[in-house]
Amino acid sequence: MRKWSAHLKKWFAEVSDIPEDVMLGVPRLTLIGQFRLSIENYQSVLSFSKTELKLALNEGELHITGNDFVLETILEKEIVLQGRVTGVRFENE
Amino acid sequence: MRHLLHRTEGYLRAEIIGAEPERFIRIGLREQIRIWNIMRTNETTLTCSIALTDSNALRMLLKESKCRIHILEKNGLPFYLRKLKLRLGITAGLLFFMMLLLMLSNMVWSVRIDGADPKLADQIRNILRQNHLYEGSLDLFVPDTSQLENALSTKLTKVTWIGVSRKGTTYRINVVEKKYPQPKEVSGPRNLVAAKQAVVQRLYVENGQPLVESDQFVKAGQVLVSGKIGSDESFKFVSSRGKVIGETWYRSEMQIPMTNHYTLYTGKDYNRYQLKMWHMTVSLWGFKKQPFKAYDLETVRKPIRFLIWRTPFVLIKQQYRQTKQVTRQLTVAQATRDAIESSEKKLLDQLPEDAKILNAVIDYKKIVRGQLYLRTHQVVHENIAVPKAINIAKEKKKMKKKPQ
Structure with missing residues (x-):
């Protein structure tokens, strides 16, 4: 049933030209060069250190690696990370 | 942001x-x-x-x-x-000190009056006080130096020239008083001679030998009262004194317009204060754009000083004074009367103090292009006697020659 609704949303997004991240509640990542990353539609901060940021998503986790990380802004739906980003990885069990 | x-x-x-x-x-x-x-x-x-x-x-x-x-x-x-609240005392004190310093920097510290006797100096001080200038007044409310000069010179008639200058916080008023030359008394032996051509009316001789009579026509320079008294054999010289009233005639020509346009002040005025900071001007008081239809505008600029420096702030005072155009149309009779009056006044200014105008006769009157032309003559009774010293040596020589 859940799968059906997900499929329907995806199909509707394609048909109606509404951005998929809005319809599906999946994260949208904006990376500017290597030094600034903004992530929308995240759930919560799991852990944060100078070299790693772990975020909980609707489904799974997002791991960002790099160095000299500073969380510039944290809002309920958006997080802005500064520093040198070297890797972005999704973790789905 | x-x-x-x-x-x-x-x-x-x-x-x-x-x-x-x-x-x-x-x-x-x-x-x-x-x-x-x-x-x-x-x-x-x-x-x-x-x-x-x-x-x-x-x-x-x-x-x-x-x-x-x-x-x-x-x-x-x-x-x-x-943090500021904790240091409020210091802040307030500092602010107060700055304000005090600013006020003292813009104060008039001394008013010096040079060249006036104590009575006149006091009079000048009173006039200056009416114009907000005294020791301890704020310079911002003192009018311009040229305005002060005007105010002083219109009120003081005994002064030939008056100059007001400002140097820092000191105002200096330089006065040149009118000094009339002392009339030179001829106290030695003298005659009284006629100053001008006239018909003698009355003689009041205190000392000397009158040589003319009433109704006698005399020429300028003619001896009226002789300082030599006694007979030809035994004579002496005296300082003759007295008055000889003679009738003289004066001609005058006048020309006055029949219609006069005056600009009068109605007495209403409007003040506007502005503060100029660098190139920006902010109105402090008086926001009406054009308070009167017809007006005279006087602008006084007062730079605000701080200690010895000039700040970029300038206080500008603009005074609008309402004016009124008045047209006066004279009738012929009025114009004639005005003309005669002014010509008489002009004549009396030239004559000795006790001169009297007996009557004025209009010789000619004509109106051309709104102008009244008037030719008159005045009959005047005045003292025509002026003293003239006698050269005794010359007189004696003349006396000696005569018997031969």
């Missing part, structure tokens, strides 16, 4: 210390406490900026997340204001 907002609201820069400081951020986000610029210092510590909120909410948050807080900096306006 966002940082500016934080500055006005106030924020803390703090270390969050705990087993899992991320909890603090998660819960803070849920409680809508704004947190930014988060940095990991070590395993158990996060450094972040926290917007200033209710201290109770912050305490709850720390308790819930099992973290401790260590405040590093307190930034923003609220903290700054509190």
Whole structure:
């Protein structure tokens, strides 16, 4: 049933030209060069250190690696990370 | 922009210390406490900026997340204001001192009057006082030096020239008083001679030998009262004194317009004060754009000084004085009367003090292009006697020659 609704949303997004991240509640990542990353539609901060940021998503986790990380802004739906980003990885069990 | 907002609201820069400081951020986000610029210092510590909120909410948050807080900096306006409040005495004192200094810098410290006798100096001081200029007055309300000169010279008739100058906080008034030459008394032997051609009316001789009679026609320079008295054989010289009233005639020509246009002040005025800062002008008082239809505008600019420096601030006072155009149309009779009156006045100014105008006769009167032309002559009774010294040596020689 859940799968059906997900499929329907995806199909509707394609048909109606509404951005998929809005319809599906999946994260949208904006990376500017290597030094600034903004992530929308995240759930919560799991852990944060100078070299790693772990975020909980609707489904799974997002791991960002790099160095000299500073969380510039944290809002309920958006997080802005500064520093040198070297890797972005999704973790789905 | 966002940082500016934080500055006005106030924020803390703090270390969050705990087993899992991320909890603090998660819960803070849920409680809508704004947190930014988060940095990991070590395993158990996060450094972040926290917007200033209710201290109770912050305490709850720390308790819930099992973290401790260590405040590093307190930034923003609220903290700054509190600091200022603690130093209010100093701030107020400093401000008061600056104001006092500013006021003293713009004060008139001395008014010097040079070249006037004490009576006149006192009179000048009184006039200056009416114009807000005295020792201790604020220079900002003192009129322009040229205006002061005008005010002084219109009220003081005994003064030939008056100069007002300002040097720093000192006003200097230079006065040149009118000095009339002392009439030179001829006290030696003298005659009285006729100053001008006239018909003698009356003689009042105190000393000397009158040589003319009433109704006699005399020429200028003719001896009226001789200083030589006695017979030809035994004579002596005296200083003759007296008055000889003679009838003289004067012609005058006048020309006056029948219609006159005057500009009068109605007495209403309007003041506008402006403060000029660099190139910007701010109105302080008086916002009407054009207070009167017809007016005279007087502008006084007063630079505000601070100690020995000029500040870029200038106080500008603009005084609008309402004027009125008045047209006066004269009838022929009025114009004639005015013309005669003014010609008589002009004549009397030239004549000795006790001169009297007996009558004025109009010889010719004509109106051309709105102008009245008038030719008159006046009959005057005046003292025509003027003293003239006698050259005794010459006189004696003449006497000696005669018998031969």
